[in-house]
Amino acid sequence: MRDLSADKDLRFLSLNTATVRKQGDLPAILDAARRHGISMVSPWRDQVHEIGLDRAVRALRGGSFGLSGYCRGGLFPTDDTHRREVRDDNRRAVDEAVALGAPCLVIVVGGLPQFTRPGSAASRNLADARAQVADGVAEMLDYAETAGMPLALEPIHPMMAAERSCLCTLRQALDLCDTIDPHRSRGLGIALDVYHVWWDAEILAQISRIGADRMLTLHVCDWLVPTKSILTGRGMMGDGVIEIRKLRAAVEALGFKGACEVEILSDEWWSRPIDDVLPVIIERYRTVC
Amino acid sequence: MRDLSADKDLRFLSLNTATVRKQGDLPAILDAARRHGISMVSPWRDQVHEIGLDRAVRALRGGSFGLSGYCRGGLFPTDDTHRREVRDDNRRAVDEAVALGAPCLVIVVGGLPQFTRPGSAASRNLADARAQVADGVAEMLDYAETAGMPLALEPIHPMMAAERSCLCTLRQALDLCDTIDPHRSRGLGIALDVYHVWWDAEILAQISRIGADRMLTLHVCDWLVPTKSILTGRGMMGDGVIEIRKLRAAVEALGFKGACEVEILSDEWWSRPIDDVLPVIIERYRTVC
Numbered sequence: 227m228r229d230l231s232a233d234k235d236l237r238f239l240s241l242n243t244a245t246v247r248k249q250g251d252l253p254a255i256l257d258a259a260r261r262h263g264i265s266m267v268s269p270w271r272d273q274v275h276e277i278g279l280d281r282a283v284r285a286l287r288g289g290s291f292g293l294s295g296y297c298r299g300g301l302f303p304t305d306d307t308h309r310r311e312v313r314d315d316n317r318r319a320v321d322e323a324v325a326l327g328a329p330c331l332v333i334v335v336g337g338l339p340q341f342t343r344p345g346s347a348a349s350r351n352l353a354d355a356r357a358q359v360a361d362g363v364a365e366m367l368d369y370a371e372t373a374g375m376p377l378a379l380e381p382i383h384p385m386m387a388a389e390r391s392c393l394c395t396l397r398q399a400l401d402l403c404d405t406i407d408p409h410r411s412r413g414l415g416i417a418l419d420v421y422h423v424w425w426d427a428e429i430l431a432q433i434s435r436i437g438a439d440r441m442l443t444l445h446v447c448d449w450l451v452p453t454k455s456i457l458t459g460r461g462m463m464g465d466g467v468i469e470i471r472k473l474r475a476a477v478e479a480l481g482f483k484g485a486c487e488v489e490i491l492s493d494e495w496w497s498r499p500i501d502d503v504l505p506v507i508i509e510r511y512r513t514v515c
Numbered sequence: 516m517r518d519l520s521a522d523k524d525l526r527f528l529s530l531n532t533a534t535v536r537k538q539g540d541l542p543a544i545l546d547a548a549r550r551h552g553i554s555m556v557s558p559w560r561d562q563v564h565e566i567g568l569d570r571a572v573r574a575l576r577g578g579s580f581g582l583s584g585y586c587r588g589g590l591f592p593t594d595d596t597h598r599r600e601v602r603d604d605n606r607r608a609v610d611e612a613v614a615l616g617a618p619c620l621v622i623v624v625g626g627l628p629q630f631t632r633p634g635s636a637a638s639r640n641l642a643d644a645r646a647q648v649a650d651g652v653a654e655m656l657d658y659a660e661t662a663g664m665p666l667a668l669e670p671i672h673p674m675m676a677a678e679r680s681c682l683c684t685l686r687q688a689l690d691l692c693d694t695i696d697p698h699r700s701r702g703l704g705i706a707l708d709v710y711h712v713w714w715d716a717e718i719l720a721q722i723s724r725i726g727a728d729r730m731l732t733l734h735v736c737d738w739l740v741p742t743k744s745i746l747t748g749r750g751m752m753g754d755g756v757i758e759i760r761k762l763r764a765a766v767e768a769l770g771f772k773g774a775c776e777v778e779i780l781s782d783e784w785w786s787r788p789i790d791d792v793l794p795v796i797i798e799r800y801r802t803v804c
Contacts, residue, residue, distance in 0.1 A: 338756060341740060350756050356716060385674040387714035388740045388756045398716045425676035427645060427687045451630060451677045456742055467627060467639045467677045 239511045240266035240294035242445065242489035243273055246503055248496035252277055253285050255500070262504040266292040266485050268443070269326070271319060283325055294485040295378065295417065295443040296328035301336040302362030303355040303392070304343040312343060313365065320370045329484070330378040330442040331370065332417045334391055335359040341389040355392045363414070364406050371412050378417035378442035379403065383425075385456050396423050396432040403440060410439055418477060419445035419489065421460055424468040430476055438481035446470055446515055447490040458493045462506060464514040474515060486515050528800045529555035529583035531734065531778035532562055535792055537785035541566055542574050544789070549578050551793040555774050557584040557732070558615070560608060572614055583774040584667065584706065584732040585617035590625035591651030592644040592681070593632040601632060602654065609659045618773070619665040619731040621706045622655075623680055624648040630678040644681045652703075653695050660701050667706035667731035668692065672714075674745050685712050685721040692729060699728055707766060708734035708778065710749055713757040719765050727770035735759055735804055736779040747782045751795060753803040763804060775804050 382391030448466030671680030737755030
């Protein structure tokens with residue numbers, strides 16, 4: 227296991243750019259990250275699209291930024307009318323991740339079709355959504371494997387099962403990995419966000435099941451009490467109740483050498499100047515992560 | 516399996532009295548239930564305490580109401596200073612359930628101590644909370660078994676893990692039953708609320724594990740999209756995305772003969788007159804439950 231105390235020089239801190247998405251576009255975020263000594267990021271697709279892929283690639287390379295991931299592909303459940311469109315969109319996400327030099331593409335699998343891909347026919351059938359996800363991941367993996375881009379399945383908190391992800395637990399994600407890639411050879415693994423899994427009584431047992439080969443990226447933020455918004459009520463590390471260091475240590479114990487990526491979707495933190503937010507992230511990374 | 520279509524005469528509909536807690540006290544709720552042909556209820560402790568146990572017993576008997584449960588005991592995690600107080604409070608809950616003639620006492624186990632029992636020393640240690648729950652349930656079961664009162668462990672949605680319940684899944688609840696009562700002889704079982712478990716990919720497999728002997732009470736409401744409040748944003752059956760009938764059928768397939776208890780904690784429904792709410796409950800019970 228890596229000595230966690232040695233990380234505190236920021237080499238292993240990554241900024242998920244959605245954390246400060248309301249404060250500026252991707253170049254502005256990269257400028258601010260650089261000012262504060264952050265050299266690794268994980269951008270979102272809409273932020274890349276906003277300025278164009280080529281410009282995003284140049285901005286990242288120009289600033290010598292490393293990437294800890296690219297957010298995000300997936301959102302599979304839809305209806306027959308839209309299935310090809312979803313497949314093509316996911317292939318473009320893989321191509322973008324390759325162009326950006328990301329180590330993995332984070333996959334949020336989607337929930338019920340009408341919320342996952344608005345315009346799709348409505349359904350309450352979560353089992354069918356899960357079958358679509360299994361098929362969708364398998365098909366996408368064929369493309370991603372050829373492109374050399376690992377796919378990182380992210381289990382998402384059960385409170386978002388209808389809207390964002392019918393993949394709700396780490397157990398379920400690992401079972402899906404075992405089904406689609408039983409020989410662990412095709413670049414299918416896990417994006418683990420402590421926010422989504424901290425509540426799970428079997429989380430330590432399931433983390434030990436991941437293996438270093440499938441542990442692709444680690445996200446952190448905190449669970450606030452009370453949580454005022456299901457989608458945008460996440461907390462700064464240390465402000466909530468998650469035992470972040472305990473979970474990170476379990477992930478490091480697998481042999482994971484990747485970054486600690488800060489992803490905070492929060493109306494509160496989005497309302498503050500970026501030069502106020504980044505120092506707090508760095509201080510909390512050093513003291514509680 | 517019982518023919519579900521034969522239930523629609525309301526014999527198996529129970530009103531959890533928290534559903535209309537803002538509209539009146541327990542006698543007012545019972546009067547309204549009677550007016551609308553509902554003959555089964557499940558009262559909450561604070562509603563009983565408000566009018567006194569003796570008066571509550573008389574009101575229930577006077578109206579010939581059956582009970583589907585009594586809400587609720589548990590909330591175990593605390594600190595050493597308050598532990599005896601919690602134990603005694605739970606013993607009183609058992610005594611009250613006996614006096615009221617309830618078929619079971621619903622147990623919501625509690626989350627972190629500072630939210631479960633305000634005034635307790637704060638902790639982020641959810642594993643310790645779970646250990647306290649295991650000890651607390653075991654001790655309480657000694658008392659309840661002697662009193663002849665079954666305890667119904669209710670898995671609660673993971674979004675309430677910190678505040679209400681570190682028992683988050685049916686699997687976890689059944690594992691706890693197996694640990695504390697391996698011979699299934701002591702009156703320990705499950706309160707299953709579709710709202711808390713509908714998202715779970717293994718819910719049907721876990722329901723089949725319950726067994727008729729441990730299936731003590733069934734609660735229904737619906738999951739709204741979007742969900743605006745974690746504690747009081749539940750929906751009327753049919754207004755959300757839960758496949759209620761599919762889950763109820765799985766429970767009935769166990770041989771469960773109990774009621775379908777409607778428990779809706781909702782700012783929206785609390786704001787409407789009781790004589791408007793109850794007909795909607797009855798109509799939705801008939802059409803979607």
